[in-house]
Amino acid sequence: MGIPHALILPFPAQGHVIPLMELSHCLADRGVEITFVNTEFNHGRIVAALGKHELKSDRVRHVSVPDGLAPDEDRNNVGRLVEGLHKSMPTILEEVIRQNNEKSGGSNKITCMIADQGMAWALEIAEKLGVRCVVFWPMCAALFPLLTSTPKLIDDGIIDEEGFPKGPSTFQLSDGMPLMETARLPWYINGSREAQKLVFHYMNANSRATKKAEFILCNSFQELESPTFNYAPYVLPIGPLLTGLRLGKPVGHFWPSEDTTCMSWLDEQPKNSVVYVAFGSLTIFDQNQFRELALGLETSGRPLLWVVRPDLTENTSDAYPSGFKDRLGRRGRIVSWSPQQEVLAHPSLACFISHCGWNSTMEGVRNGVPFLCWPHFGDQFANQTYICDVWRVGLKMVPGESGIVTSEHISSRLEELLLGDDGIMARARTLKEMANRSMEKEGSSFKNLNTFVEAMKRENA
Ligand code: UDP
Numbered sequence: 001m002g003i004p005h006a007l008i009l010p011f012p013a014q015g016h017v018i019p020l021m022e023l024s025h026c027l028a029d030r031g032v033e034i035t036f037v038n039t040e041f042n043h044g045r046i047v048a049a050l051g052k053h054e055l056k057s058d059r060v061r062h063v064s065v066p067d068g069l070a071p072d073e074d075r076n077n078v079g080r081l082v083e084g085l086h087k088s089m090p091t092i093l094e095e096v097i098r099q100n101n102e103k104s105g106g107s108n109k110i111t112c113m114i115a116d117q118g119m120a121w122a123l124e125i126a127e128k129l130g131v132r133c134v135v136f137w138p139m140c141a142a143l144f145p146l147l148t149s150t151p152k153l154i155d156d157g158i159i160d161e162e163g164f165p166k167g168p169s170t171f172q173l174s175d176g177m178p179l180m181e182t183a184r185l186p187w188y189i190n191g192s193r194e195a196q197k198l199v200f201h202y203m204n205a206n207s208r209a210t211k212k213a214e215f216i217l218c219n220s221f222q223e224l225e226s227p228t229f230n231y232a233p234y235v236l237p238i239g240p241l242l243t244g245l246r247l248g249k250p251v252g253h254f255w256p257s258e259d260t261t262c263m264s265w266l267d268e269q270p271k272n273s274v275v276y277v278a279f280g281s282l283t284i285f286d287q288n289q290f291r292e293l294a295l296g297l298e299t300s301g302r303p304l305l306w307v308v309r310p311d312l313t314e315n316t317s318d319a320y321p322s323g324f325k326d327r328l329g330r331r332g333r334i335v336s337w338s339p340q341q342e343v344l345a346h347p348s349l350a351c352f353i354s355h356c357g358w359n360s361t362m363e364g365v366r367n368g369v370p371f372l373c374w375p376h377f378g379d380q381f382a383n384q385t386y387i388c389d390v391w392r393v394g395l396k397m398v399p400g401e402s403g404i405v406t407s408e409h410i411s412s413r414l415e416e417l418l419l420g421d422d423g424i425m426a427r428a429r430t431l432k433e434m435a436n437r438s439m440e441k442e443g444s445s446f447k448n449l450n451t452f453v454e455a456m457k458r459e460n461a
Helices: 014-029 040-050 078-103 117-128 143-148 150-155 193-212 226-231 243-247 260-268 287-300 324-331 340-344 358-366 380-390 407-419 424-439 444-458
Strands: 005-009 033-039 060-065 112-116 132-137 215-218 235-237 274-278 304-307 332-335 349-354 371-373 394-396
Touching: 005 014, 005 078, 005 117, 014 033, 014 060, 014 112, 014 132, 014 358, 014 444, 033 040, 033 078, 040 060, 060 078, 078 117, 078 193, 112 117, 117 132, 117 193, 143 150, 143 193, 215 444, 226 235, 235 444, 260 304, 260 332, 260 340, 274 287, 274 340, 287 304, 287 324, 287 407, 324 332, 340 349, 340 358, 349 358, 349 407, 358 380, 358 424, 371 380, 371 407, 380 394, 394 407, 424 444
Parallel strands: 005 033, 005 112, 033 060, 112 132, 132 215, 215 235, 274 304, 274 349, 304 332, 349 371, 371 394
Antiparallel strands: none
């Protein structure tokens, strides 16, 4: 048996870097050497966010490479980002692998590449250099076979050649799998048809490239999406990946997440009382909607921990209803970024108002927290379907006729979730137990991860 060495390549966005850092720690703990490749831009942010703490950890080496964009360019412009990556990264990645493997003279060679599905094009480089190919799928497992089925969906008249809806409004890939909304598939971007087309074609190109992969790993667990794993047994669930929480290791936050004031404030709140509101790293609110949300949270009168990123809405600091922060006083905390995994594990949490990004979904599930779902784009709608219709551990926020979710709706949904008695809390607790069991010794994800590592070691001998 040799020592496997994995080059790990996330798509350069927060929701991709965090789970792949988690995976790196899990693999390093099992004896795998790791070279983690971030873009220079993101690496700089992570190091700055860590402050005095160290990014370096045993067996995990960090390498940063240019993303092909100018320093001041907008990294949230997916089209430009993808163009920049394609232009600059292939040659540099090849260099990183070659240099490492020549220098190491036989030992410590990079033996496999674990590419985020959003970077699956890079597997071509791995293949060329004789490095084994693995893909990490960062969404719910149910969406992986959806992507491989797009040619069939087009043939069946469900979507058109550009990924836009054509036939029925919903469909199901197989019995027991979640119902998918044709107009809200993972390439859905609210407002821009051009961007949506680009994402559709980019995802499909990457999906074709995943054919090179001998393993497709995903941050889910067998018991959470059983019908999907029966339908697509080639997807290997190894989650929930929450090593940062378990072992206190850095997971690559772009914003400083150490806000001890918010954790000590949580300590002071009654058990099961706090409404936690966070919409991940990219979601943006229209100012009117932001105000309406603030009013709804105020009306509810419950303790509140709200993550308001500096770019959550236009002129964020002036966007609150007048006097909002004074009225909130000690009843609430507003932070620009939270240590979310720790927050969700805190006993004072009552519920999570979430955009339903997959990482947030897994983190909520793993902690038995019920959801109020507010998806905006991409895979968030599929995750909402899972949360509300399949696992039944949350409720949906429903926009009114104006397209705005009103403050009255927000506060009444909160009451319904927290005081209603339709078994949501009990089901959330059951899911939490299942999630924990899957990562314990002999649990399904624990075993899958070991199977993967053993395979990497065996053929590396
Ligand atoms: N997150 C965090 N603090 C915050 C908000 C988010 O640590 O205040 C983390 C969260 O724990 C999750 C990630 O950022 O791991 C967001 O990923 P997700 O897939 O939920 O959403 P995305 O940012 O990709 O839309």
